[in-house]
Amino acid sequence: MTLHTEHLHATPAGIERAASLIREGRLVAFGTETVYGLGALASSDQAVARIFAAKGRPKFNPLISHFADAESALAQANLQGPIQELAHKLADAFWPGPLTLVLPRAISSSISDLTAAGLESIALRVPRGQTARALLRAVDAPVAAPSANLSGTVSPSDAFHVLRSLGGRIDAVLDSGPCSVGVESTVLDLTRPTPTLLRPGGVTLEELTAICGTVAHPDDFADLLPSSPGRLASHYAPALPVRLDATSVEPNEALLAFGPDVPDAKLTWNLSKQADLEEAAARLFAGLRFLDSEGARRGLTRIAAQTIPRKGLGLAIRDRLRRAAEPRP
Known part of the structure; x- marks a missing residue:
């Protein structure tokens, strides 16, 4: 099915229109400081399924959920013991900004199974950018948003990249101009005994080490981390064969x-x-x-x-x- 993809501008009316579409379960691309993300309600399996369909994504990898502020993001996680203090330190240092934290998923979390790819952890971020945060405040709910491009193609750093890749496949793009960072966010997993870098990005390993002390990263392993998205053969398995x-x-x-x-x-x-x-x-x-x-x-x-x-x-x-x-x- 071919959609009419609206090209919305970063005005109060454009932001409200984009927020309204997302609240209805529709797909809206929006700019952050890293790349343009393809946004949908993270609490809705149906909306998130549309992300995978639009991107032609071949695997249900975990998606990052975006929030307007750190308090809203961390409320979705089960933070106990040392992880609580470290998560707050990292949020204070790098949010809003290009850092994604992988944290234990709270029982009360509204983030759907499909967004989390069936895992007991969730990936959370508070992006930088006036338009992105205004949109997230207007939606007032977690927004799942992988890069707004066809799977396997180059991530988009402006609205026209999105339209060339996904025009006719999504409902709208909210144009806030070029992205300032232009590469994806750093992904740091705090569910392990040692904080582990799953993806390098806009926050450097050196910056993370200054707060975390030791940070494990892919160079420490012969292959990519087995529990990073899509790497473990028997992932997401029920107890019954x-x-x-x-x-x-x-x-x-x-x-x-x-x-x-x-x-x-x-x-x-x-x-x-x-x-x-x-x-x-x-x-x-x-x-x-x-x-x-x-x-x-x-x-x-x-x-x-x-x-x-x-x-x-x-x-x-x-x-x-x-x-x-x-x-x-």
Whole structure:
């Protein structure tokens, strides 16, 4: 489906229009000091699924949620012990600014499973920039926003880059001019015993070390960190084993279904009765969690997953299911 992509300007009316679209579950690109992000309600699986569809993103990697202020951001995290003091020190030093903190996800967090890619951690940032923060205040909710470009292409540093890449695929772009930094934010994981740099960016390793002391970083490892997005084969796996491309269901299995033709099962979660891949993406993590917990309660020992088409968001869904089906370490 081709959309009319509105080109909004950084005026009070333009900002309010952009905020209204995001609150409705629509997609709006907006500029930060790093790059333009593709914004959607981080609390809505349906809205976030549209991000993946618009970008043609092949995997459901965790998305960064953006906030107007540090207090709102840190309220989404479960901060206890030393991590609490360190998170506040980093926020005081670098927010608003090009630093993303990966923190434990609070039980009360409004950030959706799809935004977090099923993890128990969340990625939070308070961007710099008058327009971005005005937009986030107007939305008054977490906004998930990966770079506003087709997956695998160069990240956009002005509104015209966005329009060339995503014009007709998103609802609007809020034009605040060129980005001042032009590279993505630094990503620092505080869920590990040692603060760990997952992605270098606008805040340097030296600046982080001055506050954190020791910071682990990719040069310390033979390969990228196994728990950084998309690296662990058996990531996001339910406790019950998963069987892929099922055409029938065994008596001991729960069924993760897709489409109108569904075999009989003792317990079923249909990702989309209409075989809509966007709806299926939005319902994937909730479905796995439901079948895992309810299936175990009913004495079932496995999840059978029907075949998902190898196209569009189907590739991302299949990727997550393949990881869920990998043998446990």
